Amino acid sequence: MPGLPSGTEASPPLTSDNSWLDQVRWDASGLVPAIAQDAASGRVLMVAWMNREALAETAATRRAVYWSRSRGKLWRKGEESGHSQQVLDIRLDCDGDVVLLAVEQAGHIACHTGRQSCFFSRLEAGRWVAVDPVLKDPELIYR
Amino acid sequence: MPGLPSGTEASPPLTSDNSWLDQVRWDASGLVPAIAQDAASGRVLMVAWMNREALAETAATRRAVYWSRSRGKLWRKGEESGHSQQVLDIRLDCDGDVVLLAVEQAGHIACHTGRQSCFFSRLEAGRWVAVDPVLKDPELIYR
Structure with a gap:
């Protein structure tokens, strides 16, 4: 898109206008916490971290992508477990520093x-x- | 309680056994993020921070108490707005670094x-x- 600064992004932009990503208040490490909530049950499922690239890819693909701090790389949720997350809704809180999926x-x-x-x-x-049951043996999930 | 170390706590313990507080993975600043979820609707309402004292008081009083990073003090939710939170359930995630109320x-x-x-x-x-309506003018909340 004309008018966008070039060469300033660590990753290629996935959408033509990234100003919505600039409105997120990334922390000093370039991350925000992201809450995944089950759209059907309302259960809060997990909290993980996203960097700019993870959030951009999540929005573009509608599959949850996080940043693994321990592994230092993008974590496409379900890539090992199969337990991927289809993203129906993406929200930002009032001070812009937490994402809710x-x-x-x-x-x-x-x-x-x-x-x-x-x-x-x-x-x-x-x-x-x-207090919640194990639905599947982790050894059967991560084979 | 006999056997507890004395003089090592910044705040007096609010329960007789604080080992559950030790199981929380406080960050380098001594904080964890806490999610408040509406028990009736399932809506995720907000995310704020808790230190050890805030979580201890929340558990003891069943009223949500956070740590205000901007003001550097305990924030008893509703103390100014009247919009307090009665706490029905307190959960910790699998790696111990996020609280869910x-x-x-x-x-x-x-x-x-x-x-x-x-x-x-x-x-x-x-x-x-x-996308959500303002239910009450903030100027009427914070008078």
Whole structure:
């Protein structure tokens, strides 16, 4: 698109106008937390991080892409587990530093432990208690 | 409680056994992000930060208490706006670094803009669009 600065992006722009990406308040590491919420059940499934490229690709492909801080690379959710996330809705909060995705979760499993949600530990009488069932053995997910 | 180390806490413990607080993976600043989700509607209302004291007080009082990074002090949600949050459920994610609260939101307004949720901006055709109504004029909230 004419008028866009050239050569200033680490990654090629995936849309013709990236001003919406400039409106995100990236942290000092260039990241924002992204919440994935199950569009059907409303369950909060997980929180991961996105960099600019991850969010741009997520918006363009409607598949959730995160930035893996531990591996230092893009993490296309489901690339190993098969538990990809189709993105129905992308929202930004009022101060622009958290992203919220409404997703259809493949396999109904978002967590690496084989549970629907990563938020399976509930505080009960001063202890964290795992209250949600394991739906699939992680050893069968990550073969 | 016998056996607990003394003099190592910045704040007095609010429960007799704080090991559940030790299981939270506080970041380098001693904070974790906390998501507040409306228990009735399932809407994700807001994300704020908690330090150890904020989470301890939240658990003890069942009222959401955050740590205001901008003001550098505890923020008892609703102390100015009246829009407090009664906490029905407290969860921790699988790697221990995000807290999820299920809340009853007073006034059905969590956002300082007078909207139900801080996530009122939706990505539509490459733009963030405010899609949720202002339920109450912020000038009437913060008088």
